[in-house]
Amino acid sequence: MKMDHILVRYGELALKGKNRGHFEKLLLANIRHVLKPFPKVQAKRTFGRIVVELNSTDHEPVAAALANVFGIQSYSLALRVENELEAMQKGALFMLTQHPDAKTFKVSARRAYKLFPIDSQSLNHKIGSYVLKAFTGELAVDVHHPDVNVVVDVRESGTYITAGVYAGAKGLPVGSSGKVLHLLSGGIDSPVAAHMLMGRGAEVEMLHFHSPPYTNERAKQKVIDLTRELTKFGRTITLHFVPFTDIQTHIHKEVPSSYEMTIMRRMMLRIADRIARERGILAISNGESLGQVASQTLASMNTINEMTNLPVLRPLLAMDKETTIAYAKRIGTYETSILPYEDCCTIFLPTDSKTKPKRDRSAHFEQYVQVEEKCREAIAGIESLEVTGAHTSPTLDQLF
Ligand SMILES: Nc1ncnc2c1ncn2[C@@H]1O[C@H](COP(=O)(O)OP(=O)(O)OP(=O)(O)O)[C@@H](O)[C@H]1O
Structure with missing residues (x-):
């Protein structure tokens, strides 16, 4: 398995009311600008965030380039899997292996795609227990202050699994103030x-x-x-x-x-x-x-x-x-x-x-x-x- 997406969140932009659409477009253009050295990588705007598709490119240099871009509040490395329970469980496990020092975790499932038959509570439980079994004795669940929060985001196009949030450069996208x-x-x-x-x-x-x-x-x-x-x-x-x-x-x-x-x-x-x-x-x-x-x-x-x-x-x-x-x-x-x-x-x-x-x-x-x-x-x-x-x-x- 390999990290295949980066999810980008924007912060201050959200405060800007009716300029929001314009600011999002600028941010996307600026992100595409810094991603030019990675020809296979693509960035798209979807549902209030920007999804970067790595298309087999290593995530480290791409994440490093994104970390510089003003207007990005935070970003997360993500794995996209099919909307199937087993794929989600294996994906969550993979994401946790990226954090070898973690002692505790929790699963936070969100089901934006309501046609997926398992609700978020049950997903938390089914994925959490799968992970616990795989890491017997090494990892414990802590729902209040986990070392790693595994977010399982079920969308119509697939499920995005992230574990950890990195701070972006924050501020406003270059060009948005003139x-x-x-x-x-x-x-x-x-x-x-x-x-x-x-x-x-x-x-x-x-x-x-x-x-x-x-x-x-x-x-x-x-x-x-x-x-x-x-x-x-x-x-x-x-x-x-x-x-x-x-x-x-x-x-x-x-x-x-x-x-x-x-x-x-x-x-x-x-x-x-x-x-x-x-x-x-x-x-x-x-x-x-x-x-x-x-x-x-x-x-x-x-x-x-x-x-x-x-x-x-x-x-x-x-x-x-x-x-x-x-x-x-x-x-x-x-x-x-x-x-x-x-x-x-x-x-x-x-x-x-x-x-x-x-x-x-x-x-x-x-x-x-x-x-x-x-x-x-x-x-x-x-x-x-x-x-x-x-x-x-x-x-x-x-x-x-
Ligand atoms: N050759 C130049 N072309 C354009 N702007 C200049 C030039 N030289 C100085 N400036 C502008 O004047 C400012 C003050 O320059 P000065 O050399 O007095 O101070 P400084 O503290 O050494 O600044 P800097 O480290 O930016 O050169 C610079 O920050 C820059 O904005």
């Missing part, structure tokens, strides 16, 4: 911030500023790799590379070093604002946390934020670095983030950046930067790509 334009650097923080937003249903579209030849091709590949890592939590992600060399060198030449960082960030946000509006995106996000560095003080945020009246979401605002690092390790982005390739923000890194930059001073220095022209040129030079997933994601060689 789209956010996310500023993705190659660092530790911004991928974590993106993941948090995805968990609240946001579809993230990535914007990365790069400054060749100061930042190299490997830095670019790193950003693609981080994006690809994030596709495993939901769906394909659009990534835009904005050429920033000209703007940066110009700022470096024309602006006092204490305001370079501020003006550079204001240019980034100006460009992000325009791209978001062009693409009908309602919010911008980044990986800033309060007070970490000169560009992330309240005064700095205030001065930089002047460039947009779209909401700027900062999921990491109140998180300390240690927690962010632990989070990045957990979601699998940390190892890529710490690869030592330059980010454009560090290439002319001034040591005297203002921690309290002013809006009026910034506007004054921007008079020397040809803001309009530079923004237009940068936007015209954008390269965009769709990053679909670990199995199909392109490398730079294939792209440019």
Whole structure:
């Protein structure tokens, strides 16, 4: 016998009333996205849950892929058998052999298919006593706090037997809350911030500023790799590379070093604002946390934020670095983030950046930067790509 199904339950979705149907469709699409590396596996929506048919594929990698998908409350490995008592008994026994450490169990039969002739009470009894006989002395029944609850779910299409529930990623399906334009650097923080937003249903579209030849091709590949890592939590992600060399060198030449960082960030946000509006995106996000560095003080945020009246979401605002690092390790982005390739923000890194930059001073220095022209040129030079997933994601060689 072999595990042949995974039953997926969704939680918060249920709270969403009339959006439920839409959310279920999104969740199913996102599940199908992460299951693309398993061509034989199929996912279907039935009776308020999603049934994943393994079709002879090993359950472990499939379950691991599902564990990442936002919107899944929990899931269970399942065995499907014919609607016959003997098959149910053998199936329940098989499921219990998957839990060699269990000392107690119970059977919880549910008979959604009322034409099946044995009622759930009798099924509990008949299956329970069969299992007890097979495990003589090793297993006992405990109806209140069993180590394993064997659920026998009788449906018209067959009986699904599960033993154990695994926690899903919870949250909302990616895409259910609309789209956010996310500023993705190659660092530790911004991928974590993106993941948090995805968990609240946001579809993230990535914007990365790069400054060749100061930042190299490997830095670019790193950003693609981080994006690809994030596709495993939901769906394909659009990534835009904005050429920033000209703007940066110009700022470096024309602006006092204490305001370079501020003006550079204001240019980034100006460009992000325009791209978001062009693409009908309602919010911008980044990986800033309060007070970490000169560009992330309240005064700095205030001065930089002047460039947009779209909401700027900062999921990491109140998180300390240690927690962010632990989070990045957990979601699998940390190892890529710490690869030592330059980010454009560090290439002319001034040591005297203002921690309290002013809006009026910034506007004054921007008079020397040809803001309009530079923004237009940068936007015209954008390269965009769709990053679909670990199995199909392109490398730079294939792209440019
Ligand atoms: N080259 C870039 N392209 C796009 N966004 C960027 C870039 N550099 C920085 N950002 C955005 O600005 C935020 C703050 O960047 P900064 O380098 O000051 O801080 P950080 O704490 O090192 O962030 P991270 O770890 O995400 O790089 C980043 O989280 C990211 O959202």
